Amino acid sequence: MVQKSVQLSTGYQIPVAGLGTWQSPEGVIGKVVKTALDTGYRHLDCAQGYGNEAEIGDALEEYYKTSSLKREDIFITSKVWNTCHSYERCCQSVEDILHRFKTNYIDLVLIHWPHGFQEGGELFPRVGDQIQYSDVDYLETWKALEKKVEEGKIRSIGLSNFNIAQIQRVIDNGKIKPVALEVEAHLYFQQKELRKFCQENNIVFIAYSPLGSPGSTGFWRQAHSEVNVLKDPIVLNLSKKYQKSPAQIILRWELQNNILIIPKSTNEARLQENFDLFDFNISGDDMKQLDQ
Ligand SMILES: NC(=O)c1ccc[n+]([C@@H]2O[C@H](COP(=O)([O-])OP(=O)(O)OC[C@H]3O[C@@H](n4cnc5c(N)ncnc54)[C@H](OP(=O)(O)O)[C@@H]3O)[C@@H](O)[C@H]2O)c1
16 A cells, blocks of 8 residues: 655655646746645655745745645755755755745755756856866765754755765765655656665655656757657556556556655646545556566
8 A cells, every 4th residue: 555655764754745846937836836735735846956946935834824734734855956065055055945935944955966066156057068067075065964954954864866876975974864865767767776775775765757757858858858658558558447647657656666756747637636646556467567
């Protein structure tokens, strides 16, 4: 049976199905968050780099006033961006996140990417078309996050876009173990080795782009922009068999594999669809087909 939430190694519960907020623009995201909360979502996947946290913070503040929900009913994830990897900047970045969400703690903060960018300016600092990297070690960023945990400003800390060797380095050198890893994962990118490693190390595995990010274009999907897991023939067959949408088959397969999901939608019907996952079960044989 799929639980609606699982326990992190810090003891806190994280809902298994959350709302992705990347590419949900300002002017839209506030309403989306309120609709998602109405629908039952209690986990928001956010980031400094998405440029919309302030509007999400405003929407939450309004929602607390007009509903019975309180801050502690909602699990907020945010991420420290690549231009904030040095100790001081990372600490300041966490303070800025708290400010945007008008809260005194964040449930989960991740290092968004293992590599740092040159600090102080644009989100993507470039000279010509060359990204300018920094040489700040992510262990320094991790120390800053540990400090914020000690101060009670973050409940749990984790990693995003890290590989096994990088995660192991954090485990070996940090005071606090990462509770979660957020990486791209879906039917066409199953990340079996990384999932096994996470399971062995009590790290909750969160799939970003759990539907394969069909709306993304350009820089992010140049190589495979024609590939769409929602149109996979096996998925379409199972969609007919279970009378569920292709997205629901894919998301349910993830949940039954102990993968947490954070699909993004700004569409009311699809927000509902992506959360309506708890009243059916994909059989063992059909799971095997999808696993392959
Ligand atoms: N840590 C990281 O580095 C990282 C990187 C990428 C993403 N993320 C997180 O993961 C979240 C999800 O990833 P993602 O946004 O890349 O991709 P995704 O959730 O796999 O796909 C979102 C796309 O699918 C469409 N969609 C949503 N529900 C659908 C449904 N039921 N049927 C058909 N199409 C549907 C959405 O369009 P509509 O909005 O029109 O419905 C949107 O174009 C992000 O929002 C972000 O929070 C994290």
